[in-house]
Amino acid sequence: MHMNKFFITALCLGTSLTIPQAQAEQNKPLKVCAAENEMPYSNKAGEGFENKLAELVGKALGRKIEYLTWSDPRYYIRDTLDKGLCDVAMGVDKGDPRVLTTQLYYRSGYVFISREADKLNLENWDSEALRKAQRIAFVPGTPPEVMMKAIGRYNDMFNYSQELVGFKSARNQYIKYETSKLVSEISSGHAEIAALWGPSAARYVKASTTPLVMTMIPDNNVRADGQKVDFHFSTSMGVRKNDPTLLAQLNKVIEDNRNEITELLEEEGVPLVAEPDAP
Structure with a gap:
């Protein structure tokens, strides 16, 4: 696990179990577990590029964004995502064993x-x-x-x-x-x-x-x-291992908004590399 990926933003989303519940969740804010001071990813003022990405995801899902901040990058998955305080971590390595990961949204x-x-x-x-x-x-x-x-x-x-x-x-x-x-x-x-x-x-x-x-x-x-x-890494969003429904929703958001996500990263100046051919 390369160290920079611990300095990340996490994004929260309610789990939907039934159709009525899914509709109720639609009106709830999207709670984002974000680093209080890990720039350029995120900060309390919402100035990081992961903050902007979270806003993009919230907009795609029709949900208002609310932030919950964390300060120690070493334990944020354990102390936030695993405890159910948030449901999505943005900026995790694809294949991170602690979570289910979406398709990559940049490399x-x-x-x-x-x-x-x-x-x-x-x-x-x-x-x-x-x-x-x-x-x-x-x-x-x-x-x-x-x-x-x-x-x-x-x-x-x-x-x-x-x-x-x-x-x-x-x-x-x-x-x-x-x-x-x-x-x-x-x-x-x-x-x-x-x-x-x-x-x-x-x-x-x-x-x-x-x-x-x-x-x-x-x-x-x-x-x-x-x-x-390894010097090149693919970045995904992560969800709890018992939440494949949410994983599917986020994969669709990434697929439908790939151009906007790439534009946002290019505006930040993030150097992008092509995904390696699948083995």
């Missing part, structure tokens, strides 16, 4: 971010620019960390990586890295390269006053022991 990947003026040739993890860079920003616990170890640059960056911690909770030491801060490291020239999850970085790359370049990292990476390291 993206990790990107290299650099300054346009530097004209760095960053095709893959073998790129010379990665060997020469003084500072490379990445989030521990994500695929880029694995590849930093594989190319022998992890130890060089250890102290720098500790400087990038944006937040540490008192309880259980939940550590958070702010993507906006990591992107600003590149804008300011403090670091030459960042390797970040594209959807979390796109908004800040777009807003940077220093022109930046996002380069999609190919999905063919192999760690030191020869095992493949």
Whole structure:
């Protein structure tokens, strides 16, 4: 499970068991379990792109949106979805074993971010620019960390990586890295390269006053022991395992509104990749 996908919005919807009940549910608000501060996905002010996606789903189902916020991304499925406080989680990995997942509504990947003026040739993890860079920003616990170890640059960056911690909770030491801060490291020239999850970085790359370049990292990476390291992921909505009816409704919403969903993601600047051919 790659770490960024814990920073997500969850969307709530009433379960319909009978026809009269389904009609009653139609008038109820759609309760969205959303992160109170996990931008660019969601915040209390509803400014994240997952907030916009939730609004789109609510509109498609003819339901008003209400938000319930959570603060700890590690346990939000257990503490919200599983307890019935909400019924849909937006932004989960397709096939997440904790839930039933819809068809994907987008596929993206990790990107290299650099300054346009530097004209760095960053095709893959073998790129010379990665060997020469003084500072490379990445989030521990994500695929880029694995590849930093594989190319022998992890130890060089250890102290720098500790400087990038944006937040540490008192309880259980939940550590958070702010993507906006990591992107600003590149804008300011403090670091030459960042390797970040594209959807979390796109908004800040777009807003940077220093022109930046996002380069999609190919999905063919192999760690030191020869095992493949995934860099592209498909994003779905998740529902409780006992709720296939809702799953079917959401699959229809995704199918019917695919163009609008893609437009919303492109407006955000999210780099999209094609779905791989089914095996």
